[in-house]
Amino acid sequence: MKNSIKGALLSGLVFPGLGQIIQGRNKAGIIFISGSIIGLSGITYAVIHKAMLVMRQIKPLIAQGQSISTHELIRTAAHIPNGIIGNIAPFIFIGCWIISTIHALKFKDE
Numbered sequence: 001m002k003n004s005i006k007g008a009l010l011s012g013l014v015f016p017g018l019g020q021i022i023q024g025r026n027k028a029g030i031i032f033i034s035g036s037i038i039g040l041s042g043i044t045y046a047v048i049h050k051a052m053l054v055m056r057q058i059k060p061l062i063a064q065g066q067s068i069s070t071h072e073l074i075r076t077a078a079h080i081p082n083g084i085i086g087n088i089a090p091f092i093f094i095g096c097w098i099i100s101t102i103h104a105l106k107f108k109d110e
Contacts, residue, residue, distance in 0.1 A: 007104030016096040019104035032100040035092060042089025046082055053080050 007019030017032030054077050058068055 005105070007107060008101050011104045012097070012101035016093075016100035019100065020107075023104065023107050025107065028100075028103060032096050032103075035096040036100075039089050039091075039093025039096060042085045043093065046086030046089060050077060050080055050082070050086070 007023045009019070010022055011017060011019030011032070015033070016036040017029040017034075020026070020029030020032060023029075054073065057076055058073070061068060
């Protein structure tokens with residue numbers, strides 16, 4: 001299998017930047033892996049932050065013995081803004097994923 005196809009498969013299906021590492025382009029691989037980790041960290045932070053805000057809002061209701069439906073939880077979460085990290089992080093990760101796959105495909109076998 002050609003190195004460029006193997007690299008694109010690793011970057012596209014496993015994790016952005018792994019294809020560049022396999023191809024011997026360590027600097028590019030580390031940049032893509034770092035960007036992807038930053039994006040995933042931002043997504044994780046945003047999800048946990050939103051979950052904590054939802055819990056804060058429903059905690060008094062639970063303390064009063066009220067039951068809360070899944071629909072109400074989703075509606076509550078939908079009204080909480082994502083913040084700048086929650087809005088940008090997915091684009092960082094998806095951007096690294098797409099660009100690293102294209103980058104690995106364009107690398108010519110030597």
